[in-house]
Amino acid sequence: MTGFAEEITLGKNDLREQFDFATELPAIWQDLSNELPTTNGNHHGHDLTQPYWRLRGPNQWPPEHLLPGFRAAFEAYHDAVQELSYKFVHLIEEAFGINIGTFNDFFRSSHTSAPSAHHNGGANASVSGGRRANMPPQHRIKLLKYPPSSSNSSSNTDNLKEEGQGVGAHKDSSGWLTFLYQVPRRPAAETEEAAGKEEEEEEEACLQVLSPTNKWLPAPSIPGTFVVNFGKAMESATQGAMRATVHRVRAPSATSPVRYSIPFFQGLPLDMTMSEIRAFIPESVRELRQRQEELDGEGPSDEEMDSWTQVGGWDSLGRAQLRKWVKSHPDVGGKWYGNELVEAYSA
Ligand SMILES: O=C(O)CCC(=O)C(=O)O
Numbered sequence: 635m636t637g638f639a640e641e642i643t644l645g646k647n648d649l650r651e652q653f654d655f656a657t658e659l660p661a662i663w664q665d666l667s668n669e670l671p672t673t674n675g676n677h678h679g680h681d682l683t684q685p686y687w688r689l690r691g692p693n694q695w696p697p698e699h700l701l702p703g704f705r706a707a708f709e710a711y712h713d714a715v716q717e718l719s720y721k722f723v724h725l726i727e728e729a730f731g732i733n734i735g736t737f738n739d740f741f742r743s744s745h746t747s748a749p750s751a752h753h754n755g756g757a758n759a760s761v762s763g764g765r766r767a768n769m770p771p772q773h774r775i776k777l778l779k780y781p782p783s784s785s786n787s788s789s790n791t792d793n794l795k796e797e798g799q800g801v802g803a804h805k806d807s808s809g810w811l812t813f814l815y816q817v818p819r820r821p822a823a824e825t826e827e828a829a830g831k832e833e834e835e836e837e838e839a840c841l842q843v844l845s846p847t848n849k850w851l852p853a854p855s856i857p858g859t860f861v862v863n864f865g866k867a868m869e870s871a872t873q874g875a876m877r878a879t880v881h882r883v884r885a886p887s888a889t890s891p892v893r894y895s896i897p898f899f900q901g902l903p904l905d906m907t908m909s910e911i912r913a914f915i916p917e918s919v920r921e922l923r924q925r926q927e928e929l930d931g932e933g934p935s936d937e938e939m940d941s942w943t944q945v946g947g948w949d950s951l952g953r954a955q956l957r958k959w960v961k962s963h964p965d966v967g968g969k970w971y972g973n974e975l976v977e978a979y980s981a
Pocket residue numbers: 776778801806814816841881882883895896897
């Protein structure tokens with residue numbers, strides 16, 4: 635849980651609060667200081683002593699008597715969006731013109747080995763450690779609240795606008811795809827006047843996405859829909875053929891209703907490296923980058939994409955994710971991982 639304005643994006647406090655939940659899975663991190671000397675933390679090729687494995691574990695559910703039905707409702711929502719997300723991945727494979735199911739290995743217990751040249755249309759990156767069985771990923775769901783905030787008054791000076799940061803501009807870094815549900819802020823409007831007011835409120839405090847020409851475009855909530863974001867892993871894996879959308883949320887002003895949203899971040903196995911993921915992406919997909927650049931201008935630099943996870947090196951998605959978490963939530967990081975790790979990871 636993160637209290638109001640305790641999270642930091644772009645060095646500024648986000649005017650929101652959140653509860654974090656995830657796929658319910660047992661803890662697997664091995665604390666060697668508590669183990670018999672014969673244990674080395676290696677489990678079928680996975681080094682479970684890595685600090686990022688502590689990101690994985692069961693949820694801290696609110697007691698049933700305090701919030702009856704919450705866990706059941708949450709788990710039903712999780713399972714439904716998980717299924718949707720796996721179907722959606724197949725649409726992306728279809729759009730890429732690659733075999734449906736190419737990315738299935740990311741989402742179920744299976745062996746991480748580069749698909750054959752035939753199967754993946756010629757991707758030639760090699761996979762280190764070849765036969766490791768993947769651990770199914772943990773998806774993350776946040777319950778977000780953006781309360782009306784006086785620091786985002788109706789004044790329109792740039793300064794005040796900046797102060798109303800619901801969440802600062804960012805690309806999603808927690809996984810492959812994000813399915814964002816924006817909860818409608820009022821019951822459906824019954825009059826035209828009310829509908830007009832609603833639209834104004836939505837424009838004023840809503841999700842905004844950065845266009846290729848660097849304009850902020852509103853992405854208001856549309857009943858019955860999700861916003862789907864491509865995460866940084868997708869951008870990096872396709873070397874920019876798929877862009878991770880930069881987005882932000884402006885905090886609601888003091889006089890407008892509270893805003894709630896629920897993003898589902900589709901996870902990937904934490905100890906997969908970027909070169910292992912790239913082995914699943916055929917050259918034909920990476921070539922799309924050039925076409926994309928013709929349409930949308932230059933994408934992120936290779937350095938930007940590679941700095942997130944060190945391509946080809948020992949670095950992993952888990953390490954990238956833990957780095958992001960301790961940077962966004964330094965207090966939580968310090969409490970659970972110690973200040974030394976927070977400093978090392980924030981550098
Ligand atoms: O609240 C929203 O609509 C967006 C949240 C978001 O972008 C995030 O938490 O990554």
